[in-house]
Amino acid sequence: GAGVSQSPSNKVTEKGKDVELRCDPISGHTALYWYRQSLGQGLEFLIYFQGNSAPDKSGLPSDRFSAERTGGSVSTLTIQRTQQEDSAVYLCASSRTGTTADTQYFGPGTRLTVL
Amino acid sequence: KQEVTQIPAALSVPEGENLVLNCSFTDSAIYNLQWFRQDPGKGLTSLLLIQSSQREQTSGRLNASLDKSSGRSTLYIAASQPGDSATYLCAVDLRTYKYIFGTGTRLKVLA
Numbered sequence: 001g002a003g004v005s006q007s008p009s010n011k012v013t014e015k016g017k018d019v020e021l022r023c024d025p026i027s028g029h030t031a032l033y034w035y036r037q038s039l040g041q042g043l044e045f046l047i048y049f050q051g052n053s054a055p056d057k058s059g060l061p062s063d064r065f066s067a068e069r070t071g072g073s074v075s076t077l078t079i080q081r082t083q084q085e086d087s088a089v090y091l092c093a094s095s096r097t098g099t100t101a102d103t104q105y106f107g108p109g110t111r112l113t114v115l
Numbered sequence: 116k117q118e119v120t121q122i123p124a125a126l127s128v129p130e131g132e133n134l135v136l137n138c139s140f141t142d143s144a145i146y147n148l149q150w151f152r153q154d155p156g157k158g159l160t161s162l163l164l165i166q167s168s169q170r171e172q173t174s175g176r177l178n179a180s181l182d183k184s185s186g187r188s189t190l191y192i193a194a195s196q197p198g199d200s201a202t203y204l205c206a207v208d209l210r211t212y213k214y215i216f217g218t219g220t221r222l223k224v225l226a
Contacts, residue, residue: 004158033213042119043159043204043216056213091158103149104214106158 002026004107006092012113013082021077021110023092029105031098032075034067037109038088046090049075050098082114117142119207121217128195129225136190136220138205143183146210150179150190153202153219162203163190195224 005024013019025032034046045059049069060066064082069075079086089109095102118141128134138148147166151159163172163179165188171180178191188205202221206214 035216040218042218043206043214045213045215048213059213093159103161103164105161106151108156108158 004092004094004105006090006107006110008110009108010111010113012115014115015084016081018078018080019082019112021079021090021112023075023077023094023107025073025075025092025094026105027073029094029096030072031095031102031104032069033093033095033104034075034077035091035093036061036088037091043091046077048098079112082112084114087112087114117145117207117209117215119205119215119217121203121205121220123220124218125221125223127223127225130195130197132195132224133191133193134195134222136192136203136205136222138188138190138217140186140188140207140215142209143186144209145183145207147208148179148181148188149206149208149214150177150188151204151206153204159204192222195222197224197226199224 007022032049035043037043048056051072064080067077091109093104093106095104120139122137149164150162153159165172165181176193181188200223202219204219206216
């Protein structure tokens with residue numbers, strides 16, 4: 001398909017374990033975004049990539065969270081030593097150029113549950 | 116700090132009604148505002164994007180307006196249908212390549 005894809009769709013893990021969430025943006029999109037949607041909360045910005053670099057990491061909630069993007073395409077969000085408060089739906093989006101007039105296209109999300 | 120509020124949090128209407136969803140934001144220095152739709156288990160779908168120089172945008176049965184000075188936007192849905200049932204989110208763009216989202220309005224249109 002031509003849309004943004006994310007894997008896995010669901011992830012259940014035990015507290016203290018590390019998890020990796022993957023995002024495949026739309027081909028040719030240079031900008032990639034990660035958001036988090038917790039139960040009863042709005043979407044919370046985590047990090048923005050332009051190409052392989054991340055000019056804005058301001059939303060990462062703690063140093064347990066990190067993200068990388070390789071080849072200007074696939075991105076991985078890693079959460080180390082997961083905590084129960086990390087349980088949320090993690091959404092990835094991409095846009096063609098990253099300018100503010102660009103529409104962001106969202107993936108279906110990864111639902112993370114930390115037991 | 117920019118805060119985005121959506122009212123009502125939930126809305127249930129009979130099919131065919133016209134309805135209005137409200138979004139308010141605290142800082143009028145926005146670059147644009149976007150309305151999204153979110154279906155259960157799916158990502159967000161962009162509905163309408165209004166740039167700061169615009170007052171409204173229309174797409175089919177949807178019309179979104181923007182009043183920056185008062186910090187408000189409304190999404191008008193005409194002749195609602197059961198397929199319109201979803202969560203509607205508004206988001207403001209602060210020129211920093213990230214959106215600040217509201218908590219959404221859960222809409223249910225009854226057949």
